[in-house]
Amino acid sequence: MTAAAPPGLPAKMHALVRAFVSTPGLVEETVAGFGTPAHLVFPQVFAENLERLRARLAARVPGYRICYAHKVNQSRAFVVTAQAAGVGIDVASAAELDGALAAGFGPERIEVTGPKGEGFVRELVGAGVVINVDNLWELERIAALARPGTRVPVLVRVSGFAGTPVSRFGVPLHRVDAVIKVLAAERERIEFRGFAFHLDSGEPAERVRAVESCLVLTERAYASGLTPSVLNIGGGFRQVFTADAQAFDAYVHALRESLLGRGEQMTWAGNTFGFHLEDGAVHGTPVFHKYANTVDAERMLSDLLDTELETHAGRTIAQIAAENLLEVWLEPGKALVDHAGITVARVEFVKETADGSTLVNLDLSRDTVTPADQEVMVDPILVPARANAAANSGVTGVFLAGRLCLERDLIANHKVWLPRCPQSGDYLVFPNTAAYHMDLSAARASMHSMPPKLAVVQRSGTFAVCPDVDYRHEVA
Numbered sequence: 226m227t228a229a230a231p232p233g234l235p236a237k238m239h240a241l242v243r244a245f246v247s248t249p250g251l252v253e254e255t256v257a258g259f260g261t262p263a264h265l266v267f268p269q270v271f272a273e274n275l276e277r278l279r280a281r282l283a284a285r286v287p288g289y290r291i292c293y294a295h296k297v298n299q300s301r302a303f304v305v306t307a308q309a310a311g312v313g314i315d316v317a318s319a320a321e322l323d324g325a326l327a328a329g330f331g332p333e334r335i336e337v338t339g340p341k342g343e344g345f346v347r348e349l350v351g352a353g354v355v356i357n358v359d360n361l362w363e364l365e366r367i368a369a370l371a372r373p374g375t376r377v378p379v380l381v382r383v384s385g386f387a388g389t390p391v392s393r394f395g396v397p398l399h400r401v402d403a404v405i406k407v408l409a410a411e412r413e414r415i416e417f418r419g420f421a422f423h424l425d426s427g428e429p430a431e432r433v434r435a436v437e438s439c440l441v442l443t444e445r446a447y448a449s450g451l452t453p454s455v456l457n458i459g460g461g462f463r464q465v466f467t468a469d470a471q472a473f474d475a476y477v478h479a480l481r482e483s484l485l486g487r488g489e490q491m492t493w494a495g496n497t498f499g500f501h502l503e504d505g506a507v508h509g510t511p512v513f514h515k516y517a518n519t520v521d522a523e524r525m526l527s528d529l530l531d532t533e534l535e536t537h538a539g540r541t542i543a544q545i546a547a548e549n550l551l552e553v554w555l556e557p558g559k560a561l562v563d564h565a566g567i568t569v570a571r572v573e574f575v576k577e578t579a580d581g582s583t584l585v586n587l588d589l590s591r592d593t594v595t596p597a598d599q600e601v602m603v604d605p606i607l608v609p610a611r612a613n614a615a616a617n618s619g620v621t622g623v624f625l626a627g628r629l630c631l632e633r634d635l636i637a638n639h640k641v642w643l644p645r646c647p648q649s650g651d652y653l654v655f656p657n658t659a660a661y662h663m664d665l666s667a668a669r670a671s672m673h674s675m676p677p678k679l680a681v682v683q684r685s686g687t688f689a690v691c692p693d694v695d696y697r698h699e700v701a
């Protein structure tokens with residue numbers, strides 16, 4: 226009888242990234258010069274993601290614009306790549322705006338979203354950038370600060386669609402009439418481009434309802450003498466982390482069983498991952514549900530644009546946009562950096578804990594690879610150090626601990642099975658960390674310095690690495 230394979234969470238990886246990680250000695254050589262932990266970004270993967278979204282749009286609508294949502298990652302290489310590809314950029318702070326300008330974006334290609342205070346609004350008025358207005362206060366400040374003769378281009382973000390959770394952002398639908406009134410009265414100073422929304426939801430029907438609401442508002446704006454020409458559908462297009470949905474389901478099944486006390490213990494210190502146990506069953510949605518997704522961003526986008534609206538005699542959203550001369554804008558963040566970044570950590574030491582678990586201690590902290598309230602549900606890749614090449618303990622189930630002096634700094638609270646037990650000096654590579662993971666970290670709690678960020682490119686089969694800030698785009 227052969228033992229069943231241990232539960233696994235194989236990560237989807239781009240072929241280029243996989244080639245980098247599996248080239249013998251390359252990870253070790255790369256971090257030797259910069260130290261660990263390190264974040265690595267792959268601008269060529271970013272460029273491919275961009276082209277795939279662009280192809281879906283180009284096949285459906287005559288006018289469109291992709292604005293890369295900069296806040297997903299601070300990488301300069303990604304901004305430079307977006308600039309070279311000719312798309313737009315969505316910035317949400319003065320520093321992001323400066324970064325976009327420095328990378329060569331002209332103001333007409335820059336859209337500014339998010340909450341803006343008085344100082345930022347003053348900076349934006351007259352800068353020539355498109356301001357995606359969050360609220361009535363902001364619109365009135367723009368009108369007051371704008372000089373007649375230089376019309377400030379604006380979009381208006383709306384929220385509060387039926388069946389969508391309340392949002393802190395945007396003008397609620399029932400207040401849009403007040404906004405239209407200001408837009409109509411201030412036509413000399415404000416150039417209204419259209420309505421915008423941004424939803425975090427993976428639920429297609431929510432986006433369809435948001436589009437329908439924006440189309441109704443667009444007509445209302447026309448009736449008030451305005452000439453909107455844009456429909457901005459925001460970001461929120463999903464990533465796919467898993468390489469094997471069945472394996473993912475099997476892992477989660479085994480995890481639920483273990484929560485009920487059946488089979489091998491799979492959770493660290495009684496963690497339940499947002500599930501709750503009641504009447505001998507496991508209920509609820511786990512904190513890691515995003516890792517289960519299998520619908521990629523391109524499909525989400527094309528499914529949305531191909532949705533037929535009953536309110537428009539069954540015409541698709543793409544057709545309606547085209548017939549009404551509305552450009553479709555989107556603001557993808559995580560979809561563009563999907564599979565375009567990894568994080569390399571070093572194994573410091575391995576120990577046994579009081580409950581008999583094996584705990585692998587790494588030189589990074591939990592929130593360097595995932596928002597602290599989530600759980601990384603793809604297996605890291607063990608890259609043996611050259612010095613440990615002979616080690617062969619066989620498959621081992623471990624938990625992963627971080628470097629902070631805090632009980633909660635566990636990187637994996639679920640059991641991870643690795644091909645052999647890691648040893649001091651080995652590396653663990655965390656796949657697909659470029660979206661929000663790298664830069665939203667509070668990991669400086671113990672005064673550790675921030676991990677270096679490096680850009681990796683492959684040319685003629687050879688990899689070259691440089692600090693992200695020094696990245697230069699070269700025409701392939």
Ligand SMILES: *Cc1c(COP(=O)(O)O)cnc(C)c1O
Nearest residue numbers: 294338423460461556557558559
């Ligand atoms: C964060 C943000 C985005 C990007 O969201 P993703 O989920 O990363 O695609 C787009 N638009 C706005 C207004 C945002 O705040």
